[in-house]
Amino acid sequence: MTFKKYQNKKNPSGYEQSFKIYECEDCTDCPLRAKCTKAKGNRQVHWNTVFEEMKAKAKTALECEEKATIYALRKVEVESVFGHIKGNRSFRRFSLRGLDKVHVEFGIVALAHNILKVAGIRQLTSEKNPKNTK
Known part of the structure; x- marks a missing residue:
C-alpha cells in the first residue's frame, strides 16, 4: 500500500479528524480481493494517527498492574x-x-x-x- 493523501473529516458531532489514506496500487487480479474489500476501486486504509496514539496509551496504561486494578474496580x-x-x-x-x-x-x-x-x-x-x- 502506498500513501495517497491526507484528509480531514467531520464526524456527526462536529469533531474534525485527520486521516492518512493509503491505497493499493492495483487490486484487479488479486486472488484475495473478495476477502479484502467490497469497494469497486482499489483497497483503501484510513489511518488516524491521533486515535492510534490514544489506543497505544490506553494499552500501556492497562498493562500496568496498578492501573489495571483501578480499571477493574471501575x-x-x-x-x-x-x-x-x-x-x-x-x-x-x-x-x-x-x-x-x-x-x-x-x-x-x-x-x-x-x-x-x-x-x-x-x-x-x-x-x-x-x-x-x-
Missing part, C-alpha cells in the same frame, strides 16, 4: 450502576437540554437510585415474580 463499581439505571429504571434519555439541566436531571436520577438502594426497594418485576427475589 467495572464493578460504576458500570453496573449505569446498566441498572438504564435497564431496570428505564432511564435512557434526558428530558432536558443544556449541560447544567442535564447535570441536575442525572443528579436526580442518581439520588433516586441511591435512595432506592438504601431503602432496599427492588424493581417491580422481582416483586411480581418470587423466583427473582433474594
Whole structure:
C-alpha cells in the first residue's frame, strides 16, 4: 500500500479528524480481493494517527498492574450502576437540554437510585415474580 493523501473529516458531532489514506496500487487480479474489500476501486486504509496514539496509551496504561486494578474496580463499581439505571429504571434519555439541566436531571436520577438502594426497594418485576427475589 502506498500513501495517497491526507484528509480531514467531520464526524456527526462536529469533531474534525485527520486521516492518512493509503491505497493499493492495483487490486484487479488479486486472488484475495473478495476477502479484502467490497469497494469497486482499489483497497483503501484510513489511518488516524491521533486515535492510534490514544489506543497505544490506553494499552500501556492497562498493562500496568496498578492501573489495571483501578480499571477493574471501575467495572464493578460504576458500570453496573449505569446498566441498572438504564435497564431496570428505564432511564435512557434526558428530558432536558443544556449541560447544567442535564447535570441536575442525572443528579436526580442518581439520588433516586441511591435512595432506592438504601431503602432496599427492588424493581417491580422481582416483586411480581418470587423466583427473582433474594
